Amino acid sequence: MSMDAITIDGLCRQLQQELSDSRVDKIFMPRREEVILSLRSRRGAWKLVISCSGAGGRVYLTGKKTENPDAPPMFCMLLRKHLTAARLLEVSQPEHERMLLFRFSAYDDFGELSEKSLAVELTGRRNNLILLSGDGTILGCLKKVDSEMSPQRPILPGLHYRMPPRPVRRSLLALTEEEARALAKKALSQEEGAKALTGELDLVSPLIARELWHRGGGREEALAAEIMDLSRRVQEGDYQPTLLRRGEEYVDFSFMPMSHLGEDTQNLPQEGFSQMIERFYGERASEERRKSVSSALEKRMANQESRLVRKLANQRNDLLRAEKREDLKRRADLIMANIHMIPQGAEKVTVTDYFSPDLPQVELELDGDKTPQQNAQALFKEYTRMKNAQQALEEQIVQGEQELEYVQSVQLALQQARDIKEVNAIREELLESGYLRSKEKHPKKKKPAVFQPREYTSPSGLRILCGRNNRENDQLTLRTAGKNDLWFHSQKAPGSHVILFTQGQTPTGEDLEYAARIAAGHSRLAKQSLAPIDYALARHVKKPAGAKPGMVIYTDYKTLFVRPLED
Structure with a gap:
């Protein structure tokens, strides 16, 4: 650039x-x-x-x-x-x-x-x-530079400002034709001639040096003429602001057209330097800001996802242990059934299992510091604790799975966000949900983000809307969709809510497939060859009380297996 x-x-x-x-x-x-x-x-x-x-x-x-x-x-x-x-x-x-x-x-x-x-x-x-x-x-x-960072030129309040150091090179503006020919001859004698021009002349950037070298065509007189023409341009201000575009992307800009970049690079004349720079950096700067904010949120959500996955794994292990609590009760019952035969202070004892048909002998380990009755009571107590823990763990696991699904839906929305406005809308959602803290001591109430879901048209001309984030998903499904419109969502995977507005008509099979493909393309199943997509009437989709944004339950649905749409 x-x-x-x-x-x-x-x-x-x-x-x-x-x-x-x-x-x-x-x-x-x-x-x-x-x-x-x-x-x-x-x-x-x-x-x-x-x-x-x-x-x-x-x-x-x-x-x-x-x-x-x-x-x-x-x-x-x-x-x-x-x-x-x-x-x-x-x-x-x-x-x-x-x-x-x-x-x-x-x-x-x-x-x-x-x-x-x-x-x-x-x-x-x-x-x-x-x-x-x-x-x-x-x-x-804006940026302080102390003596450790730059001993020759610190930049700090109170110091006298000094110009940036500049390398000793020939002045392009004071160059004579004889000096230009000598410079061209010297450059042509070197392996990297364009680089030699940059090292010898001030004001000449690598891009311009390559252009001069290309226009010179390996001939001394032609290269010298191009150097002198560049000097004239600068002295007279004879510039042609030009954007360089390759395909759909601006790759560079300059004060004159470039011919050395190949036929696939277009030279687009601009009305002024300011307009050229704004046009070049406009989309690029917006994309940089989007990535900057989005990457910070993605990192936070990735950490949250890892924490939830570890927590759920531990809870599931605890649940497995709790489900094996019947062994504790059986051991306690055996101690009580054989308590008259167990001596005080015993650490191991062999007893008869009266609960098995063939009455086998079973060895039990005991705590020698406790009486047989105390050992049995301790086992009964642990059994009761694990019984209560199982119920609590089952509830916690359900809540954890719902939260994990929500976090993954936010990650998906961040990956699919197209501009900084969409990322900021997700950020506001995370602030409201408590996943982010506002740095402002007294944050002002901000206007809600504009409701602008992605819009499509089905093969038969029916309108289709696709939510960009969880708050839009809620508004689209619960407030915008009519009771007879069709709701689509990826099966058991985070994704956008998609509404096919029936407008009193019966959608064709192509309409259903197209809407399902949109739902698949905006879900975590987007890279699968075939994705299962559930669809139901909007009136069969409900939001449980206290559920997080975008989280719903649905009944009376059907499933389509479709190829995800590449948006």
Whole structure:
């Protein structure tokens, strides 16, 4: 992802043209490494997104709304203190570095005008956002860098800001034709010529170096001409913002079209650098956020599942032992039947088993510190305890199996969530169910998630809805479906609730099979060649009192074996 120096130069020119003389209206930090400045001028309003994520630092303008935390981070409060109502004077790219400098004019604590600056470093893993005073003193930074992390260039409040170190290379902008030919000749003499161009020239990224090498075609004059043409482009700002797409995915972007990536890569011209960057990172950033939140929830649910599986295994072992309690009662009865023959203090005794037809001799182990009667009482007591334990264990196992089924249904919903909104809806469900704790001391009551189940149309044109999570499953089955609509669900496996709306008609066999395939595709049986799917009238589906979201019981059902639908 090429936020290289030349792309940043093109972006800088666009931002300077569009944002000059605008004022900072509001400042937000929707995520830990992302700041949004809401800017306003006579020409309109913009949101300037500054992301310092190591996966893809970027700056662009957007019109999209974002959700912001109720409690802003400290760095956000610092920016608000110094930059709210500040006027943007200039957007620049110091020394053609991979950074942008936003210079503001703002009133200080004494009511006097002073300059403040935001330095956005876009150097890869060490992307950073730094607030500077007029004399270059660091007032605050998004990522603090102490002397142990970087002895040559610590970044901490109170220190004087220094530019990032840059390697000694030839200036692309000051290159003469003679120097370009010498450079081309040197590159052609090396095994990795494109890499040599990157090492010799500043501003030239590996992507651009490979493009120059490809266009040069192994000829010295042609390569030198391409180098000089690149120098001209940068000096004149002659850029063509281009998205590079392979198949359905954006793979990169640049300030000019790329020809060396092959015929399967499309060059899509863009109206501006900001629009190009927003388009490239839009879906990618949304997917990154979805994975970030989803993976944390999946890990928690996996731990919960492991805990429940271990707990159920222990309970089932205890139940097996409890079911063998009749042996305790039999031993106690034998002691009482032969108590007149058992001497005091005996640890082993052979007695007659009066409860067997052939009256065999049986050896019993006793506690020598107890009397025969006390031994029998201890066995009777243990028998009664295990009898009571069996009933409690059976109830606990049923509850544990129901909870395990619920946890597995949440895991399935997380795996099938398509965007951050679906993941957040599942997170809210887990907060309500007590599996997560809110970090807010006094959480505000949030609006319920929009009910948007997945929608399909059957072969004969009937409407089919499929729940995306357990709360949607409940609403779909218990409130949306009519009593004569058909309900589908995977047999003895977590899955989405699917409703086939009959609309007063009798569904065809193809309709039933299609709805069943949807239910199979959105269940834990999705990878089986054939999956058993139960279906019943919605009026035969009930929710037990106190059951967890998505948990129902049903009667009068039939079963179809179908091939899961690949959505």
